[in-house]
Amino acid sequence: MAVGQSVPRVDAYAKVTGQAQYVGDLEPKTAYFAKIVRSTIANGRVTSIETGEARALPGVIAVFTCFDVPDIQFPTAGHPWSTVPSHQDICDRRLLNARVRVWGDEIAVVVARDRLTAERAAGLVRAEYETYPALSTPAEAMAEGAPCLHDEKPGNVIAHTSFHLGDGSFADAAAQPGAVTVEADYAVPAVQHCHLELVHACAWMEHEKITVVSSTQIPHIVRRVVGQALGIPWSRVRVIKPYIGGGFGNKQDVLVEPLTAWLTTKLGGHPVKIELTREEVLGCTRTRHAFDWHVSAAALPDGTLLARTYRAYSNQGGYASHAHAIAANAANVFKQCYRDRVSLDSESYTVYTNRPTAGAMRGYGIPQGCFVTEALTDDIAYAIGMDPLQFRLKNCVQAGYVDPHNGITMHTYALDQVIEAGRRAIGWDEKRAAYAGQTGPVRRGVGMALFTYKTGVYPISLETAACRMTLHEDGRVSVQMGATEIGQGADTVFSQMAAEALGVTLDRIDLCSTQDTDVSPFDTGAYASRQTYVSGMACKKTGESLKRKILDYAARMLNRPADGLDLRENRIVDETGAALLPLEDAAMEACYSLTDSTHLSAEESYHCTDNTFATGACFAEIEVDLPLGRIKVLRLINVHDSGRLINPALAKAQVQGGMSMGLGYALSEELLFDENCRPLNANLLDYKLPTAPDTPRLETIFIETDDPTAPYGNKALGEPPAIPVAPAIRNALLNATGVAVHSLPLTPQKLIEHFRAAGLLGGASHV
Amino acid sequence: MAVGQSVPRVDAYAKVTGQAQYVGDLEPKTAYFAKIVRSTIANGRVTSIETGEARALPGVIAVFTCFDVPDIQFPTAGHPWSTVPSHQDICDRRLLNARVRVWGDEIAVVVARDRLTAERAAGLVRAEYETYPALSTPAEAMAEGAPCLHDEKPGNVIAHTSFHLGDGSFADAAAQPGAVTVEADYAVPAVQHCHLELVHACAWMEHEKITVVSSTQIPHIVRRVVGQALGIPWSRVRVIKPYIGGGFGNKQDVLVEPLTAWLTTKLGGHPVKIELTREEVLGCTRTRHAFDWHVSAAALPDGTLLARTYRAYSNQGGYASHAHAIAANAANVFKQCYRDRVSLDSESYTVYTNRPTAGAMRGYGIPQGCFVTEALTDDIAYAIGMDPLQFRLKNCVQAGYVDPHNGITMHTYALDQVIEAGRRAIGWDEKRAAYAGQTGPVRRGVGMALFTYKTGVYPISLETAACRMTLHEDGRVSVQMGATEIGQGADTVFSQMAAEALGVTLDRIDLCSTQDTDVSPFDTGAYASRQTYVSGMACKKTGESLKRKILDYAARMLNRPADGLDLRENRIVDETGAALLPLEDAAMEACYSLTDSTHLSAEESYHCTDNTFATGACFAEIEVDLPLGRIKVLRLINVHDSGRLINPALAKAQVQGGMSMGLGYALSEELLFDENCRPLNANLLDYKLPTAPDTPRLETIFIETDDPTAPYGNKALGEPPAIPVAPAIRNALLNATGVAVHSLPLTPQKLIEHFRAAGLLGGASHV
Numbered sequence A, B: 001m002a003v004g005q006s007v008p009r010v011d012a013y014a015k016v017t018g019q020a021q022y023v024g025d026l027e028p029k030t031a032y033f034a035k036i037v038r039s040t041i042a043n044g045r046v047t048s049i050e051t052g053e054a055r056a057l058p059g060v061i062a063v064f065t066c067f068d069v070p071d072i073q074f075p076t077a078g079h080p081w082s083t084v085p086s087h088q089d090i091c092d093r094r095l096l097n098a099r100v101r102v103w104g105d106e107i108a109v110v111v112a113r114d115r116l117t118a119e120r121a122a123g124l125v126r127a128e129y130e131t132y133p134a135l136s137t138p139a140e141a142m143a144e145g146a147p148c149l150h151d152e153k154p155g156n157v158i159a160h161t162s163f164h165l166g167d168g169s170f171a172d173a174a175a176q177p178g179a180v181t182v183e184a185d186y187a188v189p190a191v192q193h194c195h196l197e198l199v200h201a202c203a204w205m206e207h208e209k210i211t212v213v214s215s216t217q218i219p220h221i222v223r224r225v226v227g228q229a230l231g232i233p234w235s236r237v238r239v240i241k242p243y244i245g246g247g248f249g250n251k252q253d254v255l256v257e258p259l260t261a262w263l264t265t266k267l268g269g270h271p272v273k274i275e276l277t278r279e280e281v282l283g284c285t286r287t288r289h290a291f292d293w294h295v296s297a298a299a300l301p302d303g304t305l306l307a308r309t310y311r312a313y314s315n316q317g318g319y320a321s322h323a324h325a326i327a328a329n330a331a332n333v334f335k336q337c338y339r340d341r342v343s344l345d346s347e348s349y350t351v352y353t354n355r356p357t358a359g360a361m362r363g364y365g366i367p368q369g370c371f372v373t374e375a376l377t378d379d380i381a382y383a384i385g386m387d388p389l390q391f392r393l394k395n396c397v398q399a400g401y402v403d404p405h406n407g408i409t410m411h412t413y414a415l416d417q418v419i420e421a422g423r424r425a426i427g428w429d430e431k432r433a434a435y436a437g438q439t440g441p442v443r444r445g446v447g448m449a450l451f452t453y454k455t456g457v458y459p460i461s462l463e464t465a466a467c468r469m470t471l472h473e474d475g476r477v478s479v480q481m482g483a484t485e486i487g488q489g490a491d492t493v494f495s496q497m498a499a500e501a502l503g504v505t506l507d508r509i510d511l512c513s514t515q516d517t518d519v520s521p522f523d524t525g526a527y528a529s530r531q532t533y534v535s536g537m538a539c540k541k542t543g544e545s546l547k548r549k550i551l552d553y554a555a556r557m558l559n560r561p562a563d564g565l566d567l568r569e570n571r572i573v574d575e576t577g578a579a580l581l582p583l584e585d586a587a588m589e590a591c592y593s594l595t596d597s598t599h600l601s602a603e604e605s606y607h608c609t610d611n612t613f614a615t616g617a618c619f620a621e622i623e624v625d626l627p628l629g630r631i632k633v634l635r636l637i638n639v640h641d642s643g644r645l646i647n648p649a650l651a652k653a654q655v656q657g658g659m660s661m662g663l664g665y666a667l668s669e670e671l672l673f674d675e676n677c678r679p680l681n682a683n684l685l686d687y688k689l690p691t692a693p694d695t696p697r698l699e700t701i702f703i704e705t706d707d708p709t710a711p712y713g714n715k716a717l718g719e720p721p722a723i724p725v726a727p728a729i730r731n732a733l734l735n736a737t738g739v740a741v742h743s744l745p746l747t748p749q750k751l752i753e754h755f756r757a758a759g760l761l762g763g764a765s766h767v
Helices: A012-017 A052-056 A115-122 A138-142 A170-174 A219-230 A257-266 A278-284 A324-337 A366-384 A388-395 A415-426 A428-434 A490-502 A531-558 A583-592 A648-667 A725-737 A748-757 A762-766 B012-017 B052-056 B115-122 B138-142 B170-174 B219-230 B257-266 B278-284 B324-337 B366-384 B388-395 B415-426 B428-434 B490-502 B531-558 B583-592 B648-667 B725-737 B748-757 B762-766
Strands: A032-038 A044-050 A060-065 A106-112 A126-131 A157-165 A180-188 A200-206 A209-214 A237-241 A272-275 A290-299 A305-317 A343-352 A442-454 A464-471 A477-481 A509-512 A566-568 A571-573 A579-582 A601-607 A613-625 A630-641 A698-702 B032-038 B044-050 B060-065 B106-112 B126-131 B157-165 B180-188 B200-206 B209-214 B237-241 B272-275 B290-299 B305-317 B343-352 B442-454 B464-471 B477-481 B509-512 B566-568 B571-573 B579-582 B601-607 B613-625 B630-641 B698-702
Touching: A032 A115, A032 A257, A032 A278, A044 A106, A052 A060, A052 A115, A060 A115, A060 A257, A106 A115, A106 A257, A138 A305, A138 A343, A157 A324, A170 A290, A170 A305, A170 A343, A180 A366, A200 A257, A209 A219, A209 A257, A219 A237, A219 A257, A257 A272, A290 A324, A290 A366, A305 A324, A305 A366, A305 A388, A324 A343, A324 A366, A324 A442, A366 A388, A366 A442, A366 A725, A388 A415, A388 A442, A415 A428, A415 A442, A415 A613, A415 A630, A415 A698, A428 A442, A442 A725, A464 A531, A477 A490, A477 A531, A490 A509, A490 A531, A531 A566, A531 A571, A531 A579, A531 A583, A531 A601, A571 A583, A579 A583, A601 B464, A601 B601, A613 A725, A630 A648, A630 A725, A630 A748, A648 A698, A648 A725, B032 B115, B032 B257, B032 B278, B044 B106, B052 B060, B052 B115, B060 B115, B060 B257, B106 B115, B106 B257, B138 B305, B138 B343, B157 B324, B170 B290, B170 B305, B170 B343, B180 B366, B200 B257, B209 B219, B209 B257, B219 B237, B219 B257, B257 B272, B290 B324, B290 B366, B305 B324, B305 B366, B305 B388, B324 B343, B324 B366, B324 B442, B366 B388, B366 B442, B366 B725, B388 B415, B388 B442, B415 B428, B415 B442, B415 B613, B415 B630, B415 B698, B428 B442, B442 B725, B464 B531, B477 B490, B477 B531, B490 B509, B490 B531, B531 B566, B531 B571, B531 B579, B531 B583, B531 B601, B571 B583, B579 B583, B613 B725, B630 B648, B630 B725, B630 B748, B648 B698, B648 B725
Parallel strands: A032 A272, A209 A237, A305 A343, A477 A509, A630 A698, B032 B272, B209 B237, B305 B343, B477 B509, B630 B698
Antiparallel strands: A032 A106, A044 A126, A060 A106, A157 A343, A180 A290, A200 A209, A200 A272, A290 A305, A442 A613, A464 A477, A464 A601, A566 A571, A571 A579, A613 A630, B032 B106, B044 B126, B060 B106, B157 B343, B180 B290, B200 B209, B200 B272, B290 B305, B442 B613, B464 B477, B464 B601, B566 B571, B571 B579, B613 B630
16 A cells, blocks of 8 residues: 555655756756846836846847837736636736836846846846835725726726625624624735745747746646737647745746746747846745735624624735635635624725735635634634633534535534644643733743635636556556646655555656646646645546556456456456566566557546545644743644545645744744835845744644545645644734734734733833 | 648758757756777777776766676667567677777776866776787688687677578579579678767766666667666666757667766766767767678579579678678568569678677668669679660569568559659660760760668567647647657658648647657657658557547537547538537637546557568669769669658658768768778768769659558658669669679779779770
8 A cells, every 4th residue: 555655755865865857957058047127116107218238238138128028918827727708817917017016026137148147237227117106005005096006907906705694694693692792903914935946937949839947836827828928829838847946836826937938939949047036036926915804703602603704905916916816715714614603794805006916825815814713713712701722612613514605515524623632732721721810921821723724726716637657668657747746745645646546566656757738747736735636536547547458458468357357566466366467577568569569558637526625723832921022832733634644754744844834924924015115024034934943843633534535535735734823823822911913923023012002011111 | 631741841940940959958067978988909808997097187077997887788779679588689788898899899988077078088098908800801700710709609690591482493593594694792881870960868867767868769779778788677767869960770779878877877866978979970889781792693585583692791890789680681672672483592691790880770781782682683684685674674573572481561562663764764765775885985874773671670570659649728739759750850740640630730730859758658769661650550540549539529518429520620520521619619628628627638559560562763874984983973863662652842852861871872981991990981081971062963753652551651761762872873884884893882993993804994004
């Protein structure tokens, strides 16, 4: 059994030895370097650009400005294409933009023989602007008289959606005898993915075919978007995705590929590369959406949740990217975690501003939605004086939950077990008792947060995947997935699934990590924690299909019916399990038989029409130093029901990585801007990503259910770990201090302000 | 109809613009350069090698000698693997060889950071030898007491085969009343392929996988041989074949790939390249086999061919490579062209010598066999005083010919039409009459030669091929062949076949030129003029298979049975031909349907169990300057029955290229050696390849038959054009001067010697 084993990553050796090839390794030796010239305002219009000095610099090949590019607007979100126009992503980008909507907008590009010359020449390009006021927040952008960023969206609101659930209203609920209500504003800031490998693409042409090698999560979508951006048939574009150094959703957007591809068309097909700096990646690619909320809750003193309201403003930044899909998802988790007996009212706005464009990031709105949901949950439990764990047990969704809007069903359920496992692991009841009534400057607390998370995007969008397997002459099987390895371990779990489906040992699987859209099976890519669930089924189907073909061939060799044959541990066996023929002998004969050579391969696609919920919770124990405004995380435990684990060791690593990301979201990460929307900390010195010394031991617990709709019982795991950490820490702070902070991150500056306001720092107010 | 059209080459634009990528374009930037250290003797043994000075040179990474390599012998011939040991190629090479058998044998290798350092260091390696006498010819090698080159073959004879056909004997025939006999020795020298691109490979590793990018005709065979040479499972090797600059059979041998692959294993997987110089390619890779023959013929005065005998000695050089397969094929053409009424006796020897290893070269023994066959034919016709064209018409094989040994059948026949077409085109009868009885120093003559040529290697060896096609979302079809483009136009004709089979226009075909053994369909490669016939059928089958899947999908879209649907010119049509749906709409829906997404692809393999004969002839008119010993070719006409032409323009270009090669074989090309088997002219200054000024207008005539066993009526075309040119010119010389020259090339030196001996130069003998 290959599935369920903690086998080492199939790419571990290549990655630790440096043999694994990334975009930089695959660039032709002669590639030019293209440096983007960026706007020095966030809102306005380029009136003129002077490029003569740049062009005159020796080594400069060409300079193109926003006045040179085709008049084509294209989308950038890594969503499956829809043949229904109303479901298509918003087309609001040009290759270069004269109408500037973000600080660092792409207004020109310099191509030179090398990076240094390109960078120097880029500094010589001078733009003149007509400048408009910069809009930092949805509130500013929605205000009367605010400049319109995109003509297609007067008022700057991209989308506004709402729904009501329940037979009553919040007012009904609040009017119930004894009902307690809370109501407040909450907010989370923009943060950045900080993937290890920068954004990097290289393109060249062969006749009409443009090849783009890119560090992307979504090669097939990049192909389509490049085709759209250049106005050419999509299959004229070939996208190669080698190993990539992380993405976390930033590379689920089409970032520099269209410009890189267009440049090679202007340079006679000569190879050209764009590699952004860390500063450009932090300040000028995508961020997690900042949100502002106004929410309320009503509950009875016995802990019965009656009703909630939810109003969200998602700060989209200058371009649509994934747009309202994020806000819609954030609203989902508010809905999908708890049972409001009377009503739930939800409305969400996604609003253009002049902040950096926000896009997909691990959790896709759910970390934001979980923060407000779980902060509100603790706040209402606090208001009625109830243990928040007990409150959750009483109100959380139950087995068999079905989302009333999209029909997504909890095919397997372990939320109760998840909560109980975390409760025991952290010693919840004992510590809640022990930490009651603390005084003094250093206090401790425990907190928790839970979440639900769907697996893939069906039925909101298309879920489809394909796989191809080829039996090589020596009995090994080459596996090509359309789905992508982005550092998360996909290649390893697909190898395990392939071995399992075929009945071979893992060493017989030779997974081709590179996707090449000219020859790889189709897949929409790595996002939405979909690949093990959706693409995994394509892998399983293909393995089963190839196995049937192998058994049919072996049956001809053995002159017996294929019905009774099976493939187990690399051997063709009969009904009793007795070995009849080694796989390698059948493979060699199939390839070289003088009477019946047949090159055995299988290719299957999987159209997915189901979905299922993963759930989980984070339990945090913290120590708060009130005068220093510092939170020290003592214990951090994530408990997950992600169905059956394909590879427990990799699952654990995935959870730990997500917890680390959640820790940064809780305590330190925040992109800062001045009033002109210019980034203030777009570098890894000033942007505070947690490092090893900042990180406590990360404890992981899995409750394994066996999901019937999945290839091997598995459910979403990639994104969930990052979701509940920040609200759990925030709630532990509430437990430790009684202070309810309504925004992230929980920086010392912010905590001291809150502690002062709460009177906890007493005479220290002048510190 | 895409098949039958003279469409431009699909790779033309990429090749003329320099966009096409060759091995050198795909090498990693960091690749080391490996320079082979070659023996300075042709026969002997390395007793010691001093490498200290080379290792000490700055920039040298490593030096390996023949004492460092694994004790594994492997074959190098580009033949399909056989699971029957007795049919496997001879394993007589090591990665580096202490037992030296050719001048320039590979005894060590220096790896350095760059080419210059590697070359300089290679010059610092000093070897000591034990030297044995160099064996130049089969006669020397077979002589009593000659040193044995390979212990496995005492006496140096690799193989000796013979057969007898007919009810009588040559003596019976010669004894018939009026019978005339001729008997003589003939010979052809070693020549070299002179492909434009040198021999070039680069290898690196990712974990256990060795990737080899190579300029090869046979990527799947290279994979297998590298696996054999390194003693590792074959699928641990991945071979990538990009565009290559010609091969002509030299790259149907596995030349530098095993050493390149082994080097990367010794260098921690670091990329390393070997690129031979022109001098190394000419002197140290493969050559066309030199042959020595003793043959005889007997005929009646009316032109009835009674009997022939054939004894051939094929000079194999130091290593087996393709070995006796060449001599066996050469004997075939002697047998397969004419009807000996009484008997045919044939025997062939393939003999190791210390000349450079001979291997595959365009025609694979048939240009040699055709020379002796067609020279002998003219000589016997001359002896009985009959027009050699009439003699051929009377004796050549007839429609329905079946080879008595292997059963290969002339499914279609046009040899009579071929001869008549050439006869008319060159004005044979008029010119034979006009040139009779010439005197004076400048004389003219016409000559001809015919040939038969089988298509592929069945049933001598395995014929198998595979293809994969994928429908892209915009209605274009990606085609992956295992078969390789080596400059001959394969990609273009496969594109045409794919378009034809699918029912789409050629611009919808997107052929992937690169083979990558990890993901490309299986094929044995480009040789034996097999690809349009064998691999073409895989292409056709796959196109038909994908078309069925497309129609099935369209039927679901259209809610009507698939039976009545067809795909024509990119549209789904009904029985009446009325368009129902554009292909691109079906493709887009198949990819993105929210209810039925299916990634349409097809992969088929073809096991070929047939063969067929192409035939043709060359007609030459020459002017001979007796005192200068110079032949000027006035007209050169090739007439071919290669079945139906897939692309007439490409077919014509293919024939012209072959004629040019035949012209060099006739007049100027010859590798020269000293008595120690050291090459004397292994460079393109001293080795006389014909250039444009040496080449007359090359006239081509096609007689198109429609072969029923082929995908589109087509038969062998790649190799045939080179075959009949040299004997046609040699026979024109006989016609012009009455001088029968029995060897090639027809150099001025040789001609003057012959003319003197014939008394044609009179008092000019002291010139």
